[in-house]
Amino acid sequence: MLTVFGIPIQALLGQLLVGLINGSFYAMLSLGLAVIFGLLRIINFAHGALYMLGAFIGYLLLVHLGIGYWPALVIVPLLVGLLGMLVERLALSRLYRLDPLYGLLFTFGLALVIEGVFRYYYGVSGNPYAVPTLLAGGTNLGFMFLPNYRGWVVVASLIVCIGTWLLIEKTRLGSYLRAATENPELVQAFGVNVPLLLTLTYGLGAALAGLAGILAAPVYQVSPLMGSDLIIVVFAVVVVGGMGSILGAIVTGYMLGLAEGLTKVFYPEASNLVVFVIMAIVLLLRPAGLFGRDA
Amino acid sequence: MSEATLHAERAAASVRLERALVALGILVLIAAPFVIYPIFVMKMLCFALFACAFNLLLGYTGLLSFGHAAFFGGAAYFCAYAVKAWGLPPEAGILLGTAGAALMGLVMGFLAIRRQGIYFSMITLALAQMFYFFCVQAPFTEGEDGIQGVPRGHLFGVVDLGVTMNMYFFVLVVFLIGVFAIWRIVNSPFGMILRSIRENENRAISLGYSVGRYKLAAFVMSAALAGLAGATKAIVFQFATLTDVTWQMSGEVILMTLLGGIGTMVGPVVGAGLVVGLENTLATSGFPVTIATGLIFMVCVLIFRRGIVGEIHARWLGRGGKGS
Numbered sequence: 001m002l003t004v005f006g007i008p009i010q011a012l013l014g015q016l017l018v019g020l021i022n023g024s025f026y027a028m029l030s031l032g033l034a035v036i037f038g039l040l041r042i043i044n045f046a047h048g049a050l051y052m053l054g055a056f057i058g059y060l061l062l063v064h065l066g067i068g069y070w071p072a073l074v075i076v077p078l079l080v081g082l083l084g085m086l087v088e089r090l091a092l093s094r095l096y097r098l099d100p101l102y103g104l105l106f107t108f109g110l111a112l113v114i115e116g117v118f119r120y121y122y123g124v125s126g127n128p129y130a131v132p133t134l135l136a137g138g139t140n141l142g143f144m145f146l147p148n149y150r151g152w153v154v155v156a157s158l159i160v161c162i163g164t165w166l167l168i169e170k171t172r173l174g175s176y177l178r179a180a181t182e183n184p185e186l187v188q189a190f191g192v193n194v195p196l197l198l199t200l201t202y203g204l205g206a207a208l209a210g211l212a213g214i215l216a217a218p219v220y221q222v223s224p225l226m227g228s229d230l231i232i233v234v235f236a237v238v239v240v241g242g243m244g245s246i247l248g249a250i251v252t253g254y255m256l257g258l259a260e261g262l263t264k265v266f267y268p269e270a271s272n273l274v275v276f277v278i279m280a281i282v283l284l285l286r287p288a289g290l291f292g293r294d295a
Numbered sequence: 296m297s298e299a300t301l302h303a304e305r306a307a308a309s310v311r312l313e314r315a316l317v318a319l320g321i322l323v324l325i326a327a328p329f330v331i332y333p334i335f336v337m338k339m340l341c342f343a344l345f346a347c348a349f350n351l352l353l354g355y356t357g358l359l360s361f362g363h364a365a366f367f368g369g370a371a372y373f374c375a376y377a378v379k380a381w382g383l384p385p386e387a388g389i390l391l392g393t394a395g396a397a398l399m400g401l402v403m404g405f406l407a408i409r410r411q412g413i414y415f416s417m418i419t420l421a422l423a424q425m426f427y428f429f430c431v432q433a434p435f436t437e438g439e440d441g442i443q444g445v446p447r448g449h450l451f452g453v454v455d456l457g458v459t460m461n462m463y464f465f466v467l468v469v470f471l472i473g474v475f476a477i478w479r480i481v482n483s484p485f486g487m488i489l490r491s492i493r494e495n496e497n498r499a500i501s502l503g504y505s506v507g508r509y510k511l512a513a514f515v516m517s518a519a520l521a522g523l524a525g526a527t528k529a530i531v532f533q534f535a536t537l538t539d540v541t542w543q544m545s546g547e548v549i550l551m552t553l554l555g556g557i558g559t560m561v562g563p564v565v566g567a568g569l570v571v572g573l574e575n576t577l578a579t580s581g582f583p584v585t586i587a588t589g590l591i592f593m594v595c596v597l598i599f600r601r602g603i604v605g606e607i608h609a610r611w612l613g614r615g616g617k618g619s
Contacts, residue, residue: 043413091597100413101359102596105553108546109592116585232542236421239414269432276425280406283418287409 007265013144015261021150021219023257024157025051025212027250029234030241031161032208034249035168038181039201042092042103048231049111050206052224054080054213056118059129059222069132069218076214077207084206088199096198111228118224126221153215160211161250164204168246177201236279242292252290320561321471328463334531337463339571340470341528346551346563347477348520353549354558355481356513357493361416361545362403362423363521368539369426370396370522375442375535376435385448385456389469389526396522397515399426404514408507411496420542427540441536445529462531469527473520478560480516489513521548543585550588553595556602565603 029047036044044050054076061067061075087110095102131149138147168174180187180194188194213227220226234253241252256275264271282290327336345367352358374392377383383391407418430436437443447456456462480486491499492506500506529535538544547570555566570588577584595602601609 037413043417091593094597098600101416102600104359104413104416105549106593106596108549109589109596112546112585112589112592114589116583116589119585120583228542232420232424235417236424239410239417239421272428272432273425276421276428279418279421283406283409 010144012265015265016258017144017146017150017261018264019258019261020154020254021257022260023254024154025216025230025253026234026237026257027161027253028157028208028212028215029230030237030249030253031164031246032205032212033234033238034241034243034246035164035208036202036205037243038246039177040088040092040096040103040198041100042095042107043100043235044202044205045104045107045231046087046111046114047107047205047209047234048227048229049114050080050084050209050227051213051216051230052118052227053083053114054210055129055217055220055222055226056122056213056224057210058214058217059127062129069214072214073211077211080210080213081203081207085199085203087206088202092202093195093198111231115224115228122224124223124225126223126226129217129222131218149218153219156215157212160208164208165246165250233275236275240275240279240282240289242289245291248289248291324467324470328460333459333463335571335575337466337531338528339568340466341524341531342548342551342571343564343567344470344473344527345521345524346548346555346567347474347560348517348524349548350552350557350559350563351477351480351520352513352517353552354562355486355493356489356510357496358408358510358514359416359549360407360419360514360517361542361549362419362421362426363518363548364540364542364544365403365423365426366396366400366518366521367525367528367548368430368535368537368541368544369399370525371529371535371539372430372436372442374526375445375529378448378530379442379445380435384452385450385530389523389530392526392529393519393522396525397519400515400518400522401511404511404518408510408514420545423540423545424542427537427542430537430540436535436537439537441534442529443534445533445535447530447533456530466527466531469523473523474560474564477520481560485509485512546592547588550592550595552602553600554591554602556605556608557600559602559604559608562602562604569603 029051033044033047036042036047057076057079058069058072061072062069067075091106091110092103095106131147135149135152138145139151140146166174168177176187176192176197180192180197184194216226237252237256238249240256241248243249256278259278260271260274263274270277286292324336324340327333345363349360349363352360352363370392372392373395374388377391378385378388403419403422406422407415410418431438447462449455450461450465454461454465456465481489488499488504488509491502492504492509496506499509525539528539551566551570552563553566554569555564556562573587574584577587599606
């Protein structure tokens, strides 16, 4: 059998795939955080809870209404996005003139409430969500066996990330958004409805989290705790990448996912820690983050 | 009578009132264990000291640490292990736990102060989560069970802490020493520099202060005092578990401080009392604690940013707290 440093190549590729899957979710979530932070100057602690909400709505749609995976892929981001816009209008919009710490604290409270509600009604155990029949089974790539759904997750997350990047960098709406990030007063003076732009941005970020959630449902178990475990790792990803650039957030997400997968092969005990260790090293060598512009 | 002397007299009256209130508070705490279940009051005191230590950083230096559970729970582990496995007396165990927390504070603080504002919070949260994963895997913490059956032992080899009242007054003395230390720090020239950093970091830099060193010193002091609270709690409850190192615990201490009043001396004590009391009530009612704490968080941030004590200061004593 082919080995690399004494590790069978199949095991290595298998863990790299797991890393790539995790990295896909890190990338989608840190992308949403970066989009929200860019314009609202708020760190959205509720991002993990919105991700969990996305997975749960998908699960509930299937169980109670018989709505399957493909329609859910559209419905879930819309619902989570709408909820996000509601939250922004009712609460976050009152916090913009304050210290950004209050935005973090508010969304922390929101995350506790969302998570608490689902824990209360559904307990902490995970609920399985079946892989859609179209993507069931796997493909033999010759050097390894690839479950189709996992392949789809990687492709879908790439589409989402590139799509969001194009939306922000190449469209008119995106140019308003970037302009408002630089100087909201000036953009407002040009007749752009900045408050609406803020609401839409938070909605977009929330929808991205919801979409990541429904994509994750067949891979991980649908559980109330799935978001809070993830969000702290994503924070570390964001610190490593720096929130200055959208592309930076995406690239860092995939990189750290792969690093985690590799660690699982060579030193499994440290696989939980590796992202944080990398964060510490980056802070020592390049405090602004790999792609960061701020001090 | 001139304006200046009138002002001075008012200030003196305010100081007299404050002293009277502090004396009254101490008397209440001395009487409390004879009226209320002592273990419950001890829990409140440990969390109150924890919140005061946290407030030294948030309220007086303007740094929001989202990882203080690492110091609180870490010190509890160090103390419990030293007392149980090495047979150290309780006072040595607590000192060791405090020193351990200070050392962790030095390392975490050194990394975290390299970034400012919101990034500082995320870094402290991530490093504390790293410590949590370490505690889950490290053999000395005994995993999910935690370190159980820690002996309370004899204080200085004489006072039997197994007796509840002895334990209570020991905890009260630790609490008072801790709060007095914070009060001294805050009202020293060093504390004034911390406040100037909170108000305007760039101006503090331009005045020639090496802001980084002051921040790090404040971080280490805050971590050590949080550790003192955690180590004492380990002796009181005779165990140290993973609960005390979770991010939820870091959130809880923020809530206590926010609810009581950020940047006030008494606020965190009031907030800790309320949160611990609320959790005690909810534990029997079946209503999930997370939902309640989450809701209080949201309400506090939206309409009640000064907190209870800060609000009292602003309305009746004419002094603005931080947070508006």
